[in-house]
Amino acid sequence: MSAESDILYRIEHLCRDFKLNRGVIHVLKDLNLELPANGWVALVGRSGSGKTTLLQLLGGLDRPTSGRILYRGQDLGKLSKARLTQLRRSEFGFVFQAYHLLPELSAWENAALPALTWTDDRNATYARAKELLESFGLGGRLQHRPPELSGGEQQRVAIARALINNPPVILADEPTGNLDEAAAKQVVKIFQDLREKQGKTIVMVTHDPKIAALADQQFKLG
Numbered sequence: 001m002s003a004e005s006d007i008l009y010r011i012e013h014l015c016r017d018f019k020l021n022r023g024v025i026h027v028l029k030d031l032n033l034e035l036p037a038n039g040w041v042a043l044v045g046r047s048g049s050g051k052t053t054l055l056q057l058l059g060g061l062d063r064p065t066s067g068r069i070l071y072r073g074q075d076l077g078k079l080s081k082a083r084l085t086q087l088r089r090s091e092f093g094f095v096f097q098a099y100h101l102l103p104e105l106s107a108w109e110n111a112a113l114p115a116l117t118w119t120d121d122r123n124a125t126y127a128r129a130k131e132l133l134e135s136f137g138l139g140g141r142l143q144h145r146p147p148e149l150s151g152g153e154q155q156r157v158a159i160a161r162a163l164i165n166n167p168p169v170i171l172a173d174e175p176t177g178n179l180d181e182a183a184a185k186q187v188v189k190i191f192q193d194l195r196e197k198q199g200k201t202i203v204m205v206t207h208d209p210k211i212a213a214l215a216d217q218q219f220k221l222g
Contacts, residue, residue, distance in 0.1 A: 008169070008201055009035035009058060014067035016053050027053050031067070033219060037168075040195045040202040042215035049222025051205040052173055058203060059092045059171045060084040089118060093162030097174035099154045101146040101161075107133060107153075108142040111160040125164070132160035136190060152183025159190055170194060172204040176211060188214065 014031040017024050027050040035041055035058075043051045056062040057069055060076050069076045071091075076084070088094075101110045112129035119125055133142060136156040146154050155175060162170060172191070176184035188211055194200040206212050 006036050007034050008037040008072065009033070010068075010070040011035070012068045012070070014054075014057070014069060015065045016050065016057065016062070017065045028057075028064075028221075031221075035201075035203065036217075037201055038195075038199045039217065040191070040204070040215040042212035042218045043203065043205045043221060044207070044209075044212050044218055045221035047207075051221055054221065055171050055173050055203065055205055059094060060087055089114070089165060091167050091169055093165070093167040093170045095155075095159055095162050095170060095172040095175045097177040099146070099151075099158045099178075101154055101157060103146050106143045106145055107138060107149065107157045110146070110157055111164060113164075114161060115164045129160060129164060132163055133157065136160060137186075150183065151179050152186055155179060155183070155187050156190065159187070163194075168199075169201045169203070172202065174205050174207065176206070176208060184208075184211075 011031055011033040014028055015026070016028040017026050031054070043054060045051055053062065057064060057076070058071075060079070064077045071087070079087070102113070105113065108126065108129055111133055112125050115125040115128070116122060130142060133139065133156075136159065138153060138156055141149060141153060146157070149157065159175075170191070175191075176187050179187060191202055191204070192214065195202050202215075204211075204215065212218050
């Protein structure tokens with residue numbers, strides 16, 4: 001059992017159902033987990049087992065049907081929309097398989113965007129975005145738009161965007177799923193450095209057993 005101070009998430013009897021015209025799909029059923037702070041957790045399992053659903057719940061993008069998700073003692077399912085928005089801005093960084101970059105914006109603008117919605121210090125925001133992109137080997141790509149970037153480059157921009165507000169938790173949904181082996185290795189190295197050098201908590205959905213094996217813990221769903 002982890003020491004109480006080491007537990008970032010406590011998941012208790014978590015259920016998430018989805019209603020369809022002809023019935024109900026029980027995606028997560030009576031799930032109980034403890035996720036540690038400053039660790040790398042891989043969520044694995046067959047397609048449809050609820051990995052992405054769980055990641056969305058951990059990030060406050062969805063609410064449980066029943067049960068609880070406690071983040072630093074806060075029940076995410078009972079928080080107001082305003083409080084959840086605040087947590088998503090300050091505590092959680094999201095990385096998706098499909099990048100979700102805005103095609104009309106440059107890499108630099110995409111990376112800075114989440115902070116620009118709430119800060120008045122635009123110069124500091126753009127300076128941090130530039131620093132992050134340069135640290136990921138994209139210093140020469142700042143003004144390039146997503147269609148002008150490779151898949152691996154787009155994903156590194158997306159990771160910079162996730163880090164722009166310096167959140168302690170990174171929630172990544174198949175971040176290497178669309179990448180070739182070389183690009184995937186670059187992205188995985190970034191996550192390793194975030195975990196080892198910056199103490200970030202990484203919760204990652206992956207189908208790749210080699211990547212899952214790099215995590216501190218694996219939780220299999222389904």
